Amino acid sequence: MTAEAKKIGVAIIGSGYWGINYVRVFNELPNARVAAVCDARQERLDEVQRRFPGLTVSPDLDEVLQMPEVDAAVICTGATSHYAVASRCLEAGKHLLVEKPMATTVPDSLKLIGLAEKQGVILMVGHTFLYNPGVRKVKEYIAEDKMGRIYYLYSRRTNLGPIRYDVNSIWDLAPHDISIFNYLMDSTPLWVSAVGSNILANSREDVGFVTLGYPGNVLGNIHVSWADPNKVRELVVVGSNQRVVFDDLNALERVKIYQKGVTPSADKEASSFGEFQFLIRDGDILSPRVEISEPLKNQCNHFLECITTGSQPLTDGWNGLEVVQVLQAIDRSVAQNGAPVFIDHESLRISYDIQASSNGHHTHPVKVNGHA
Numbered sequence: 001m002t003a004e005a006k007k008i009g010v011a012i013i014g015s016g017y018w019g020i021n022y023v024r025v026f027n028e029l030p031n032a033r034v035a036a037v038c039d040a041r042q043e044r045l046d047e048v049q050r051r052f053p054g055l056t057v058s059p060d061l062d063e064v065l066q067m068p069e070v071d072a073a074v075i076c077t078g079a080t081s082h083y084a085v086a087s088r089c090l091e092a093g094k095h096l097l098v099e100k101p102m103a104t105t106v107p108d109s110l111k112l113i114g115l116a117e118k119q120g121v122i123l124m125v126g127h128t129f130l131y132n133p134g135v136r137k138v139k140e141y142i143a144e145d146k147m148g149r150i151y152y153l154y155s156r157r158t159n160l161g162p163i164r165y166d167v168n169s170i171w172d173l174a175p176h177d178i179s180i181f182n183y184l185m186d187s188t189p190l191w192v193s194a195v196g197s198n199i200l201a202n203s204r205e206d207v208g209f210v211t212l213g214y215p216g217n218v219l220g221n222i223h224v225s226w227a228d229p230n231k232v233r234e235l236v237v238v239g240s241n242q243r244v245v246f247d248d249l250n251a252l253e254r255v256k257i258y259q260k261g262v263t264p265s266a267d268k269e270a271s272s273f274g275e276f277q278f279l280i281r282d283g284d285i286l287s288p289r290v291e292i293s294e295p296l297k298n299q300c301n302h303f304l305e306c307i308t309t310g311s312q313p314l315t316d317g318w319n320g321l322e323v324v325q326v327l328q329a330i331d332r333s334v335a336q337n338g339a340p341v342f343i344d345h346e347s348l349r350i351s352y353d354i355q356a357s358s359n360g361h362h363t364h365p366v367k368v369n370g371h372a
């Protein structure tokens with residue numbers, strides 16, 4: 001077998017603003033080959049051919065999926081088309097990496113998971129930030145227990161657009177933050193409360209404020225906006241010993257550790273003002289070394305490795321479904337002006353297991369709140 005024959009053939013479906021990055025990355029990876037690029041818009045295919053001469057392009061998805069040299073597909077179309085395009089790729093027996101959010105409903109996400117299992121192919125979701133060395137560094141700090149007890153997390157993801165016409169700003173931007181929070185907390189929220197606003201006279205919310213209730217009374221808050229002239233991509237974790245900041249726009253100091261914190265004093269003695277005593281810890285501000293690597297490239301490498309070894313992706317279908325489940329709960333809360341909406345992960349698992357066993361499929365070790 002030649003070295004070329006060992007390469008995994010990848011089709012990129014959707015080569016707009018983000019998809020063309022996949023074309024570049026897979027074109028550079030030594031164990032992959034861009035077998036085809038598919039886009040409904042001819043001008044995007046022309047742009048691909050201009051930047052990557054010699055690549056096969058087609059506006060016809062069926063034609064691409066019939067190509068024997070296509071082993072795997074990457075879906076980078078708009079969110080509302082993910083389910084339909086993903087189903088076709090999986091039915092054609094292709095390994096699949098689908099951009100976030102994996103679908104726009106929980107039932108559709110479950111169907112994709114079932115289809116991938118039936119076909120025996122890898123299903124992975126493009127939650128890119130879990131492949132970001134800065135986020136990995138924050139995770140390390142939490143795992144090493146240096147932060148003490150986690151009090152709360154918050155993130156801001158604001159900019160002037162780019163405005164999408166198929167989903168609101170929460171479905172567009174918050175999947176990143178929800179996936180990061182779930183990863184850092186090694187769990188999923190028990191409830192959500194969210195409000196949104198249509199500031200730009202859009203038919204969808206262009207601004208959102210989302211609160212997530214994690215186990216152990218840990219609160220997470222996410223602010224997303226398409227209408228803020230200040231571009232921010234920041235995540236903060238506040239613990240009893242430390243505060244950790246991940247700023248994706250700060251190339252020099254992507255992660256900063258503030259070795260300061262406050263905890264109630266051990267004896268909890270009331271002061272003369274009737275207040276509990278608190279221990280304030282002061283310390284240094286550190287900027288740890290963060291490996292320099294491109295998150296999208298790390299993600300694509302992980303996808304290829306899972307295809308080669310048959311291992312389960314970090315951001316597999318279940319991981320993607322957990323994010324969609326939270327987004328659906330957020331929709332319900334926004335519709336009720338922020339009323340809390342509780343998320344029942346367990347009954348979803350049970351209903352899937354019943355459905356899978358009645359269909360004759362083996363059941364999958366489902367992660368609920370981080371536990372298989």
Ligand SMILES: NC(=O)c1ccc[n+]([C@@H]2O[C@H](COP(=O)([O-])OP(=O)(O)OC[C@H]3O[C@@H](n4cnc5c(N)ncnc54)[C@H](O)[C@@H]3O)[C@@H](O)[C@H]2O)c1
Pocket residue numbers: 013014015016017018019038039040041044061076077078079081085099100101126127128172
């Ligand atoms: N992970 C990340 O960091 C990240 C960043 C940006 C965008 N995204 C995701 O990537 C996806 C695409 O975003 P974008 O900004 O590139 O959008 P875009 O509108 O620029 O590109 C989408 C492309 O898909 C094509 N398309 C749509 N339906 C198609 C179909 N059925 N068959 C073939 N082509 C089709 C369109 O013609 C368009 O060129 C979205 O799901 C978005 O959420 C992820």
